[in-house]
Amino acid sequence: MLNLKIPPPIIGLCVAGAIFFLDRLLPSLRVEHGLPRSMAYPFVIVGLSIELFSLALFVRARTTINPLKPSNSKKLVTSGLYKVSRNPMYLGLLLLLTGWAFWQTNLIGFPLIILFVWYITEFQIKPEEQALAQLFGDEFTEYRRLVRRWL
Secondary structure, eight states: OOSOOSOHHHHHHHHHHHHHHHHHHOGGGBOOSHHHHHHHHHHHHHHHHHHHHHHHHHHHHTOOOOTTOGGGOOSOOOSGGGGTOSOHHHHHHHHHHHHHHHHHTBTTHHHHHHHHHHHHIIIIIHHHHHHHHHHHTHHHHHHHHHSOSOO
């Protein structure tokens, strides 16, 4: 059903690896200023917090956390962080990648993060939304109308 057959955390790790290796390959794109590295900390802290709180909401709702099988969902989670973003787990992953890019201090990381957002939106989020619309009908339609996809 889903276009994406690789779990989003694995995609995130691949992007993080690409940022790391391209930094080594293109050191001329590094920013030699102390600020970028210190910018990494808030992104990582907020990203990890969002990941953990989002996961806890799914566990509490006793529904699947498997992003490749949204049809196994038993409940539409719309509370907590899900009142602000329909995809806080992907948002958390985005913030973690942004922190990693700042830590690497190489400008090459930021276009890769944009590519990550596009890829996850097209090949994970949109198919998930189709599955959830079929599963939850009007409840998901109303939720989608009220809450933005990312932020």
